[in-house]
Structure formats: C-alpha cells, structure tokens
Amino acid sequence: MLQSSNKNRPSPELLDLRRRIRHSAAHLLADAVLEVIPAAKLTIGPPTDDGFYYDFDLPRPVTPEDLERLEGIMRQRIKADLPFVGKEVTKEEAAHMYADQRYKLEILEDIPPGEKITLYSHGKFTDLCRGGHVDRTGQVSAIKLLNVAGAYWRGDEHNPMLQRIYGTAFESQSALNQYLKNLEEAQKRDHRKLGIEMGLFVFNPIAPASPFFLPKGTALYNALVEYARGLYKRYGYSEVITPQIFETELWKRSGHYQHYIENMYVINIDEREYGVKPMNCPAHALMFGAQAHSYRDLPVRFADFGRLHRYERSGVTHGLTRVRTFAQDDAHIFCRPDQVEQEIRTFVAMLDQTYKLLRFEDVRIRLSLRPEGRIGTEEMWDRAEKALANSLTGQGLEFEPVPGEGAFYGPKIDFLVADALGREWQLGTLQLDYNLPERFDLDYTAEDGSKQRPVVLHRAMFGSIERFLGVMIEHFGGAFPVWLAPVQARVVPIADRHSAYAEQVRDALQAAGIRAEVDSRSERMQAKIRDAQLQKIPYMLVAGDREAAAGAVAVRMRSGEDKGAMPLDKVKEMILKDVVDGT
RNA sequence: GCCAGCGUAGCUCAGUGGCAGAGCAGCUGUUUCGUAAACAGCAGGCCGUCGGUUCAAAUCCGACCGCUGGCUCCA
Numbered sequence: 001m002l003q004s005s006n007k008n009r010p011s012p013e014l015l016d017l018r019r020r021i022r023h024s025a026a027h028l029l030a031d032a033v034l035e036v037i038p039a040a041k042l043t044i045g046p047p048t049d050d051g052f053y054y055d056f057d058l059p060r061p062v063t064p065e066d067l068e069r070l071e072g073i074m075r076q077r078i079k080a081d082l083p084f085v086g087k088e089v090t091k092e093e094a095a096h097m098y099a100d101q102r103y104k105l106e107i108l109e110d111i112p113p114g115e116k117i118t119l120y121s122h123g124k125f126t127d128l129c130r131g132g133h134v135d136r137t138g139q140v141s142a143i144k145l146l147n148v149a150g151a152y153w154r155g156d157e158h159n160p161m162l163q164r165i166y167g168t169a170f171e172s173q174s175a176l177n178q179y180l181k182n183l184e185e186a187q188k189r190d191h192r193k194l195g196i197e198m199g200l201f202v203f204n205p206i207a208p209a210s211p212f213f214l215p216k217g218t219a220l221y222n223a224l225v226e227y228a229r230g231l232y233k234r235y236g237y238s239e240v241i242t243p244q245i246f247e248t249e250l251w252k253r254s255g256h257y258q259h260y261i262e263n264m265y266v267i268n269i270d271e272r273e274y275g276v277k278p279m280n281c282p283a284h285a286l287m288f289g290a291q292a293h294s295y296r297d298l299p300v301r302f303a304d305f306g307r308l309h310r311y312e313r314s315g316v317t318h319g320l321t322r323v324r325t326f327a328q329d330d331a332h333i334f335c336r337p338d339q340v341e342q343e344i345r346t347f348v349a350m351l352d353q354t355y356k357l358l359r360f361e362d363v364r365i366r367l368s369l370r371p372e373g374r375i376g377t378e379e380m381w382d383r384a385e386k387a388l389a390n391s392l393t394g395q396g397l398e399f400e401p402v403p404g405e406g407a408f409y410g411p412k413i414d415f416l417v418a419d420a421l422g423r424e425w426q427l428g429t430l431q432l433d434y435n436l437p438e439r440f441d442l443d444y445t446a447e448d449g450s451k452q453r454p455v456v457l458h459r460a461m462f463g464s465i466e467r468f469l470g471v472m473i474e475h476f477g478g479a480f481p482v483w484l485a486p487v488q489a490r491v492v493p494i495a496d497r498h499s500a501y502a503e504q505v506r507d508a509l510q511a512a513g514i515r516a517e518v519d520s521r522s523e524r525m526q527a528k529i530r531d532a533q534l535q536k537i538p539y540m541l542v543a544g545d546r547e548a549a550a551g552a553v554a555v556r557m558r559s560g561e562d563k564g565a566m567p568l569d570k571v572k573e574m575i576l577k578d579v580v581d582g583t
Numbered sequence: 584g585c586c587a588g589c590g591u592a593g594c595u596c597a598g599u600g601g602c603a604g605a606g607c608a609g610c611u612g613u614u615u616c617g618u619a620a621a622c623a624g625c626a627g628g629c630c631g632u633c634g635g636u637u638c639a640a641a642u643c644c645g646a647c648c649g650c651u652g653g654c655u656c657c658a
Contacts, residue, residue, distance in 0.1 A: 149653030150586025495615040530619035
C-alpha cells in the first residue's frame with residue numbers, strides 16, 4: 001500500500017470488493033490476451049494489494065501498443081456486462097479442456113484428489129479458478145494496465161521466463177484516478193530523483209551501484225552516524241576501526257568463502273588471494289580473540305562503521321537501497337549466555353526509540369525461526385527464540401514469526417520499512433550467532449576459572465546507512481527534521497547591499513554548529529525564497545535593511561509560516577532547540 | 584543472472600534516414616527588489632560505447648556498458 005493512502009484506510013468490505021474486482025479483471029486480461037495472441041499459454045492471475053497481474057507464456061514480447069489494445073478489449077467486456085459463471089468439473093474434464101495449456105495442466109496435477117475443481121467463465125472465456133469474482137463484468141468498472149515484466153514460472157529461475165502483465169482495477173473511475181495520482185505523487189518522492197534535485201549524491205557508471213555522496217548528502221549521512229555514536233556513548237558500545245581487505249584465509253575460517261564468495265570482491269596480488277570485506281563480524285571476532293576476557297568484562301560491544309563491499313548481481317541494484325558499497329551502523333556484542341536476553345531488550349528499545357524519533361511508524365517486524373539443517377540443541381533454539389520474542393513483546397511491538405527462515409547459526413529479527421512505492425526494505429536487524437564464536441574459538445574465563453564460549457549478537461538499527469538514507473529520503477519527501485537537514489538555515493539577503501550582513505549571520509550560526517549558507521545570487525528575494533522552498537530548507541532567514549539595522553532576521557519556515565523579525569540570538573536558540581528535540 | 588523498456592546539454596525532455604533543438608540550471612550585462620520564478624544576451628553536444636547497413640545514421644541492425652520496472656537472489 002502507498003504510505004500516503006494509510007490515512008483513510010479502506011474498510012474490510014471495500015478491500016474485499018476490490019480483491020474480487022481485481023481478480024475478475026485478471027480474467028478479462030487473460031481473455032483479451034487470448035484474443036490478441038491466440039497462441040498464449042495461460043498460467044495464473046491473482047489480485048495483489050494494489051491491483052493484479054497475470055503471467056503468460058507468449059511467442060513474442062508484449063508491447064506498450066499491445067497494452068492499449070488489451071485495455072480496449074477489456075473495456076468492451078466490461079461494457080457488455082457479462083455474468084461470471086462458476087462450474088464444478090472433474091479433473092479429467094478440466095484436463096481435456098486444457099489439453100494444449102501445459103501450465104494449466106501442471107496446476108491441475110497439483111490439485112489434491114478430493115478437492116473441488118472449478119471453472120469460471122464470462123462470455124466465451126473460461127479459466128481454471130478457485131473463484132472470488134464479482135457477479136458481472138460491468139462491476140469491474142475502472143481498469144488500467146500498468147506495465148509488463150518478466151517472471152519465472154513458479155518463481156524458480158530454472159523455469160521458463162513468463163511475461164507478467166501488471167494492472168489495477170477499482171470500483172470507480174474516480175478511485176482509479178486517485179490511485180494513479182497517488183502513484184505519481186509517490187514517484188516525486190523517489191530518493192533517486194530527490195537526491196539529484198537536492199544535490200545529495202550522484203552515480204557514475206565507472207562505479208556501478210556505488211553512490212558518490214556530495215557535501216549535502218554527506219552532511220545527512222554523517223548526521224545519522226553521529227546520532228548512532230551518541231547512542232553508543234550512552235549504551236556502552238566501543239567503536240573500532242578494522243581493515244578493509246583480508247587474506248582469504250580469514251574468509252575460509254568464517255565460512256564466507258564457502259557460502260558467500262560469489263558476492264565478494266577478490267584480489268590477487270603478490271601471489272596471494274585477498275577478499276574485500278562484505279561484513280565486519282570476522283574482524284571483530286579476531287579482535288575479541290586477541291585479548292583475554294573475564295566474565296566480568298562482558299558484554300563487549302564492538303561498533304564499526306567500516307565500508308563494506310558486496311558484489312550484487314546486475315539487475316538487483318537499486319538507487320541507494322541496494323548498492324555494492326555501503327557502511328552499516330554495525331556492532332557485535334560478545335556476551336555470556338545469561339546476558340543475551342538483556343542485550344536483546346536493550347537493543348530493541350534503542351531501535352524503537354530511534355524509529356519513533358524518525359517517525360517511522362509503519363514498521364513490519366519479522367522473527368525468523370529455526371531452519372532445517374541448523375546447528376545447536378533444541379533447548380538452545382527454544383531459549384534464543386523466546387528471548388527474541390520476549391524482547392519485542394516487552395517493548396509492545398507486534399511481530400510476525402516466520403518458521404524456517406532463521407540463519408543456520410541462530411534466529412533473527414528483521415525490521416522492514418516500505419519506500420514511497422510500497423516496496424519493503426530490510427533496515428534494522430538483530431541476529432543471534434552461536435557459530436562465529438565456535439569458528440574463531442572465542443572464549444572468556446568464567447567465575448570458576450573455566451573457559452566458556454561467548455554468544456555473539458549481530459545488530460544494526462539502520463542496517464545499511466545508504467539504504468536507510470534512501471528509505472528515509474522518501475519517508476520525509478526530502479523535508480528532513482532540522483537535526484538531519486543538510487542545510488538547516490539559508491540566509492536570504494534582499495538586495496546585494498545586504499550580503500555582508502547575511503554573511504555575518506551565517507558565520508554566527510555556523511559558529512553555533514548550525515549548517516547555514518547564504519544565497520547571495522543577484523536574484524529577487526522571491527526567487528531565492530522559492531529555491532529554498534524547493535530545497536526544503538527548514539529555516540529561511542530574510543535579511544534586509546530593517547533586519548540589518550536591528551541585528552535580526554525575518555524568519556520564514558518551510559511550512560510557509562512567517563514568524564516575522566527575530567533577534568539573531570533568538571533564532572539561533574530556536575534552531576538549536578529543534579536539533580536537540582529531534583524535530 | 585533472467586525478461587522487457589530506456590540512454591540526446593548539469594536537469595527535464597523534443598527531434599523516425601538529409602545542418603543538433605527547447606525550457607530550467609550556468610555565465611555575462613541590466614535590475615537592487617520584502618516572503619514560491621525580473622529582463623536581455625552568451626555559452627553549453629563523441630546524440631552511452633564499439634561495430635555494421637547506407638551516398639548519408641541521434642534515427643535502421645548487432646554487441647557491449649549503464650539505468651528503470653519486475654523476477655530470481657539477498658550470510
């Protein structure tokens with residue numbers, strides 16, 4: 001769902017109607033495709049949250065002109081107001097009917113014996129289908145085909161690539177129009193677009209999927225990093241700096257060489273092989289192992305903003321949200337088994353506090369539970385999963401348990417947030433790891449003098465800082481809270497003769513640690529205000545004759561609010577208060 | 584990696600086989616202005632790259648690179 005549509009959430013009845021309309025629209029689409037491309041092989045066509053799709057195996061690509069033609073045929077069917085008619089058949093009857101439709105036959109094969117097999121028809125078109133339609137095609141009302149994409153049959157990349165046609169349908173033209181308008185609005189918040197417009201970062205094909213952060217983007221980036229450092233001081237983390245490149249010996253020991261090498265940058269030099277780090281954990285394990293630890297020292301919390309490189313397959317990268325070089329607000333907590341639960345709780349509380357500060361309200365939390373082929377005892381998994389679940393409920397957070405999705409070395413919690421177009425990205429994460437300490441033979445000395453194995457927690461609030469920034473840019477539509485804004489205040493001299501005073505104002509603000517600049521172009525004030533608005537700068541400080549005489553500036557807020565002339569000291573105080581309050 | 588689409592000035596885009604274009608941004612000049620776009624001029628291009636077809640290619644064909652949407656992947 002679009003974030004902007006979260007207010008005025010549709011009723012369950014309307015959602016059900018839309019589901020049936022969209023499912024029906026998928027039938028109309030299949031009907032139309034068969035008319036235009038009779039050789040088409042049909043597969044499945046379900047409704048989605050925002051519309052529907054239908055997957056076809058086609059002898060030729062679908063063109064944009066096809067989409068228009070298909071839409072036209074679908075509209076004819078809607079106008080004809082044909083009834084949807086269901087009919088129960090035997091497997092043999094259905095198989096006979098779909099003799100030349102191999103995918104439908106495969107679907108039939110998989111229907112367990114005894115289960116009802118139903119066909120639904122409108123006009124001359126019939127589809128194998130469980131049902132859930134509107135009564136007549138006329139009720140489909142408003143449709144729009146959106147795009148064509150490739151999709152593997154049954155989602156398996158070894159299967160043939162099908163052509164998926166995406167569309168949407170609504171109960172009325174006005175609801176459809178509203179949706180399309182929201183979509184357009186959401187596209188304006190695309191971080192890749194805003195990144196260029198606001199001068200935050202650029203990309204260059206010479207380093208694919210690798211952002212170059214411009215000064216303003218770097219200010220934003222560093223604001224997040226400094227925020228994390230602030231928390232670390234209060235939460236007992238110790239920041240460390242670790243190498244970028246390690247001999248592959250290390251990656252063999254950590255297991256990355258066996259499981260992750262495809263995603264690593266490997267360098268051969270001096271007849272030795274090195275790997276650029278895709279993660280920090282092995283380095284932290286080495287550091288922990290380099291010193292003797294008493295049970296009294298634990299937990300040890302190593303935080304690392306080190307740059308990571310992962311070779312992501314071409315075709316999966318995406319703006320800032322899926323890149324090949326990034327840093328995380330990464331930390332590894334080495335603790336005693338009896339400390340695990342407290343550490344989890346503290347982290348979850350810290351993350352919750354942070355997401356609330358950033359007004360990330362629609363966060364989906366997934367708890368990935370024990371997979372097949374795991375290490376450790378059942379008792380250990382029981383305890384670990386329970387500790388994770390308790391820490392979430394203790395913080396009043398709802399989560400979704402996902403059986404079988406945990407790592408082989410431990411369960412994990414993922415925090416997912418949607419971008420402007422509703423695509424979810426994993427941001428924060430917390431993983432329990434019982435494997436790393438084994439592989440690196442880590443220990444601490446217990447009270448009784450025995451050597452004990454610590455437990456490791458991998459954790460990040462932001463996850464990849466790049467990805468977090470991408471989602472955050474879209475979340476705020478570029479209008480960042482003052483503490484994050486790359487430019488917190490822009491001084492706007494009315495005429496050239498006010499430039500010197502404007503520069504004094506800027507210098508005074510900068511001296512107070514405020515990110516301020518002057519727009520000294522020979523432009524009219526209106527144009528400067530407009531540009532500052534478009535840059536979503538929180539404070540516009542107008543400096544003219546009256547202000548210069550009074551040691552003041554006229555304060556205009558990004559919201560358009562005009563606070564009138566205020567003494568410079570007051571303005572400084574107001575901005576700094578915003579920074580402290582996180583507003 | 585796979586399917587499809589796209590790639591023209593810093594940005595947004597027009598240009599479908601015959602001299603490379605517009606708006607915005609930039610620069611220069613004029614204007615010195617009170618809360619969302621002053622006026623004029625100038626400059627800006629290997630039309631992603633390489634190859635092919637053609638008398639002639641931004642335009643047609645192929646390969647590669649990059650980006651976009653989706654699929655797969657995401658220790």
